[in-house]
Amino acid sequence: DQQVKQNSPSLSVQEGRISILNCDYTNSMFDYFLWYKKYPAEGPTFLISISSIKDKNEDGRFTVFLNKSAKHLSLHIVPSQPGDSAVYFCAASGTTSGTYKYIFGTGTRLKVLA
Amino acid sequence: DTAVSQTPKYLVTQMGNDKSIKCEQNLGHDTMYWYKQDSKKFLKIMFSYNNKELIINETVPNRFSPKSPDKAHLNLHINSLELGDSAVYFCASRGDRASHEQYFGPGTRLTVT
Numbered sequence: 001d002q003q004v005k006q007n008s009p010s011l012s013v014q015e016g017r018i019s020i021l022n023c024d025y026t027n028s029m030f031d032y033f034l035w036y037k038k039y040p041a042e043g044p045t046f047l048i049s050i051s052s053i054k055d056k057n058e059d060g061r062f063t064v065f066l067n068k069s070a071k072h073l074s075l076h077i078v079p080s081q082p083g084d085s086a087v088y089f090c091a092a093s094g095t096t097s098g099t100y101k102y103i104f105g106t107g108t109r110l111k112v113l114a
Numbered sequence: 115d116t117a118v119s120q121t122p123k124y125l126v127t128q129m130g131n132d133k134s135i136k137c138e139q140n141l142g143h144d145t146m147y148w149y150k151q152d153s154k155k156f157l158k159i160m161f162s163y164n165n166k167e168l169i170i171n172e173t174v175p176n177r178f179s180p181k182s183p184d185k186a187h188l189n190l191h192i193n194s195l196e197l198g199d200s201a202v203y204f205c206a207s208r209g210d211r212a213s214h215e216q217y218f219g220p221g222t223r224l225t226v227t
Binding site: 095 | 118145149154155156157158159162170204206208211214215216217218219220221
């Protein structure tokens with residue numbers, strides 16, 4: 001049972017435009033969400049996160065939006081740059097149990113065209 | 115200076131062999147993880163240790179045995195390797211309880227022939 005889904009395996013965007021990556025989850029116990037970026041032959045690197053008590057978190061060009069009622073989050077990158085081309089994973093965790101177990105989506109490959 | 119390192123980066127071996135993957139972090143973190151990324155690109159948690167104590171053990175065959183000699187190291191030993199074990203294995207570490215950010219190693223690509 002895939003609790004975190006990224007339904008778009010790939011996305012192409014022109015440089016300077018907005019990139020929107022989507023993520024859906026099914027477990028209502030999830031209360032913390034993260035986005036990671038992964039380049040080929042490297043491990044994922046943390047990008048931005050959001051707690052379920054917020055609906056938006058912004059860090060420079062990156063903004064994450066959380067819609068708890070829809071169990072949906074999205075990552076906006078504005079403006080997109082060629083260096084943003086990578087695979088983006090969303091991850092979710094339910095922290096009430098005290099063990100920090102993270103469930104990852106299958107990733108969306110973003111290609112920013114120069 | 116690499117924060118989370120894994121050795122080896124590539125591992126090619128035959129079915130039935132036993133192999134180990136090593137992971138070290140120099141971040142002073144208390145919690146470490148092993149993840150498996152299979153051919154479908156799922157990044158699945160396998161194990162987590164906190165200060166050398168096993169705290170997460172997912173449904174993983176008991177041919178996989180993690181070992182944490184100290185909180186900076188988390189090794190993964192795999193017995194009787196099978197074709198389905200072929201994957202990329204990532205080690206990660208996380209800081210204090212208030213931090214959710216994980217730092218990942220570069221991955222070990224295991225190919226079982």
